[in-house]
Amino acid sequence: MAEKLNIAVVGATGLVGETMLDILAAREFPADQVHAIGSKRSFGKSVEFGRRELPVEMLSDFDFSKMDLAFFSAGAAISAEYAEKAAAAGCVVIDNTSCFRDDPDVPLIVPEVNENEIRNYRQRNLIANPNCSTIQLTVVLKPLHDAAGLRSVRVSTYQSVSGAGRAKLEELARQSADLLAGNGRKDGNPAIAFNVWPQIDEFEDNGYTREEMKIVRETRRLLGLPELPVSATAVRVPVFFGHAEAVAISTEQPLSAGEARDLLAQAPGVEVMDIPRDKVFPTPALDTPNTDVVFVGRVREDLVGEHGLNLWIVADNVRKGGALNSIQIAEILVKAYL
Numbered sequence: 001m002a003e004k005l006n007i008a009v010v011g012a013t014g015l016v017g018e019t020m021l022d023i024l025a026a027r028e029f030p031a032d033q034v035h036a037i038g039s040k041r042s043f044g045k046s047v048e049f050g051r052r053e054l055p056v057e058m059l060s061d062f063d064f065s066k067m068d069l070a071f072f073s074a075g076a077a078i079s080a081e082y083a084e085k086a087a088a089a090g091c092v093v094i095d096n097t098s099c100f101r102d103d104p105d106v107p108l109i110v111p112e113v114n115e116n117e118i119r120n121y122r123q124r125n126l127i128a129n130p131n132c133s134t135i136q137l138t139v140v141l142k143p144l145h146d147a148a149g150l151r152s153v154r155v156s157t158y159q160s161v162s163g164a165g166r167a168k169l170e171e172l173a174r175q176s177a178d179l180l181a182g183n184g185r186k187d188g189n190p191a192i193a194f195n196v197w198p199q200i201d202e203f204e205d206n207g208y209t210r211e212e213m214k215i216v217r218e219t220r221r222l223l224g225l226p227e228l229p230v231s232a233t234a235v236r237v238p239v240f241f242g243h244a245e246a247v248a249i250s251t252e253q254p255l256s257a258g259e260a261r262d263l264l265a266q267a268p269g270v271e272v273m274d275i276p277r278d279k280v281f282p283t284p285a286l287d288t289p290n291t292d293v294v295f296v297g298r299v300r301e302d303l304v305g306e307h308g309l310n311l312w313i314v315a316d317n318v319r320k321g322g323a324l325n326s327i328q329i330a331e332i333l334v335k336a337y338l
Contacts, residue, residue, distance in 0.1 A: 003030070003032075004030045004031055004032035005030060005031055005032060005068040005069050005334065005338065006031070006032055006033040006035075006066060006067045006068050006069075007024075007029075007031050007033070007034055007035070007067060007068065007069045007070065007071070007330075008034075008035040008037050008062065008064065008067045008069075008070040008071070008086075008091070009021055009024075009034070009035070009036055009037060009070075009071050009073070010037040010038075010059060010070060010071065010072045010073065010074050010078065010082070011037070011038065011072065011073040011074030011075070011078070011096075012036035012037055012038055012042075012047050012054070012056060013036075013038050013042045013045060013047060013056060014073060014074065014165065014166065015162060015165065015166055015169075015318050016073040016096060016318055016322040016323050017036075017047075017071075017073050017074070017323075018047060018048075019318050019319060019322070019323035019324075020071055020073065020323040020326065020327065021034070021036065021047060021048065021049045021054070022048070022323075023319070023323055023324055023327050024049070024327060025049050025050030026050075027327065027331075029327065029330070029331070029334075030334060034049055034054060035054070035057055035062070035067070036049070036054040036055065036056050036057065037056070037057050037058075037059050037062055038056040038057070038058070038059065038074075039058070039059060039074070039078075040058060040060070042056045043056055043057070043058045044056065059074070059078070059082060063089075064085065064086035064089040064090075064091040065089040065090055065091070067086070067089075067091040068091065068092065068338065069091065069092050069093075069094070069330060069333070069338070070083075070086050070091050070092070070093050070094070071093075071094050071096065071326050071327075071330070072086075072093060072094070072095045072096060072097060073096040073097065073322065073323075073326075074097075075097055076097040076098045076099040078097075079095050079097045079099035079100070080099050083095050083099065083100070083126065084124070084126070087124060087125035087126050088125070090125070091125070092121060092125050092126075092127070092333060092338070093125060093126050093127070094127045094129060094326045094329055094330060095126060095127070095128050095129060096129040096322055096323075096326050098131070098214065099128075100126055100128040101128045101130060101131070101214070101217075101218060102217060103124075103126075103128070105123050105124050106123075106124055106126045106127065106128050107120045107121055107127050107128065108128045108130055108218060108221055108222060109127055109128070109129070109130075109325075109329050110130060110134075110135050110138055110139060110222055110325060111269075111325070111328045111329060111332060112139045112142065112267070112268045112269040112270075113138045113139060113142045113222050113223065114222055114223075114224070115332060118329065118332055118333065118336075118337070119337070121333070121337070127329055127333075129322065129325055129326045129329070130218045130222065130325075131211070131214045131215060131218055132159075132163060132243060132317040132318075132321025132322055133155075133157045133159060133211075133215055133234065133243055133245065133317075133321070134214065134215050134218040134219055134222065135294075135315070135320060135321050135325055136243065136245065136294045136313055136314075136315035136317075136320060136321060137153075137155060137215070137219060137245055137247065137313060138218075138219055138222045138223060139267070139269050139270060139294045139320075140247070140264065140267075140270060140294060140296050140311065140313050141153065141219070141223065141247075141249070142223065142267070143263045143264060143266075143267040143270075144249065144251065144255065144260060144263060144264075144309070145223060145225075145251075147253075147255060147259070147263050148251035148252060148253040148254070148255040148307070149251055149252030149253055150223070150225065150228055150249060150250075150251060150252070151229075151249075151250040151251055151252050151307065152228070152229040152230070152249065152250045153219065153228065153229070153230045153231070153247065153248075153249050154230075154231045154232075154247070154248040154249075155215065155230075155231070155232050155233075155245050155246070155247045155248075156232075156233045156234075156235065156245065156246045156247075157200075157215070157232065157233070157234045157235060157243060157244070157245050158196075158235055158237045158239075158243065158244040158245070158246075158284075159200060159234060159235065159236055159237065159243045159317070160236075160237065160239040160240055160241050160242050160243055160284060160317060161192060161236065161237075161238065161239065161240060162240055162241045162317060162318055163200075163236075163243065163317050163321075164200075164236070168192075169240060171189055171192065172192055172193055172238060172240065175189070175191065175192060175193035176193040176194070176238070178193075179193055179194060192236060192238050193238050194238060195238060196235050196236065196237050196238070197235065197236040197237075198233070198234075198235050199234075199236070200212075200234040200235070200236055201214075201234075208232070209234060211232075211234040212232040212233060212234045213232075215230070215232040215234065216230045216231070216232055239284050239285060240285075241284065241285075241288065241289055241316060241317065241318060242283075242284025242285065242287075242288035242289065242314060242315070242316055242317060243284065243314070243315060243317040243321060244282075244283070244284050244312065244313070244314045245312070245313040245314075246310070246311075246312060247310065247311045247312070247313055248302060248308065248309070248310050248311075249308065249309050249311070250302070250305060250306070250307050250308045250309075251307045251308075251309070252307070253307065254306075254307050255307065255309065256301065257299045257300050257301050257309065260299050260309055260311075261274060261299050264296055264299070269292075269293055269294055269320075270293060270294050270295075270296060271293040271294070271295050271296070272295075272296055272297065272299075273287070273295055273296070273297045274296070274297040274298065274299050276297070276298060280297070281297035281298050281312060282295030282296070282297050282312070282314040283314065284314055287314060288314055288315055288316040289316060290316065290319065291315075291316050291319065291320075292316075292319055292320055292324050293315070293320070294313060294314075294315045294320060295313070295314045295315065296311055296312065296313050296314075297311075297312050297314075298310065298311060298312035299311050299312075
């Protein structure tokens with residue numbers, strides 16, 4: 001391993017990019033040079049990195065051949081145009097968009113789930129970071145599958161507005177203020193304030209949205225179960241940060257709620273909060289902000305069918321669902337491969 005690496009964060013002015021810089025500084029990632037990369041619109045701005053200010057450099061002019069590692073989090077279109085060029089220049093790319101998640105030659109990684117697959121990055125010099133909802137789901141499913149074998153998974157997500165970016169956060173705040181002031185809905189956008197919206201991304205021909213099918217495909221791939229029955233319903237809710245999921249699973253072998261709690265309490269990256277009678281269970285607004293674990297509660301045996309469990313899973317979608325997962329991958333690369 002080189003003593004210290006030169007790294008670039010593409011999309012440094014976005015929610016995930018800013019959080020990446022915060023986490024890289026807080027975890028004292030072994031970096032010599034850190035470059036904040038943005039679009040022409042962001043050029044000339046600055047972003048915080050620990051106690052330093054980094055100037056935002058323009059992506060179209062940036063020389064990735066001088067970098068050891070790059071994090072891409074500026075949208076799939078940007079990754080499609082620039083990520084492979086960066087990889088071809090010798091820079092290892094960890095991509096936090098949907099661009100490469102279905103590419104069989106690019107490893108899709110959640111360190112707590114399939115760390116060993118990281119070694120396959122050498123095929124393309126690329127690693128894909130999964131969808132935020134899939135990350136928190138599979139971190140919890142993995143130890144249960146290892147113990148009892150998964151037979152099916154059903155998940156309904158309750159996804160915060162931050163998952164759609166900074167502009168949607170501002171839209172939620174604006175709509176909420178208008179409604180509380182008695183001014184009605186003014187901006188003409190889909191009503192998210194004081195509402196739930198059962199569509200994330202576009203609909204496909206099968207009636208499911210792209211977001212829902214991402215969860216299906218990525219869950220199967222991460223767990224190494226290509227035929228696993230998975231069904232998803234993805235819903236946007238008027239919460240600023242933190243995604244929640246109601247999950248129903250069935251297993252090949254019997255697994256009690258108590259056994260599941262014990263397994264999850266020992267699982268890496270998981271924190272169990274599950275004393276319902278004392279109102280101890282995780283919620284996005286109260287428990288997830290600026291946290292790095294996946295919380296699970298409401299673990300109970302299903303009343304329908306055999307070998308079934310229901311769970312409630314909550315995590316910070318910007319950190320574990322995006323920035324942190326990418327940095328965990330990078331830390332493994334540094335330790336074992338670079």
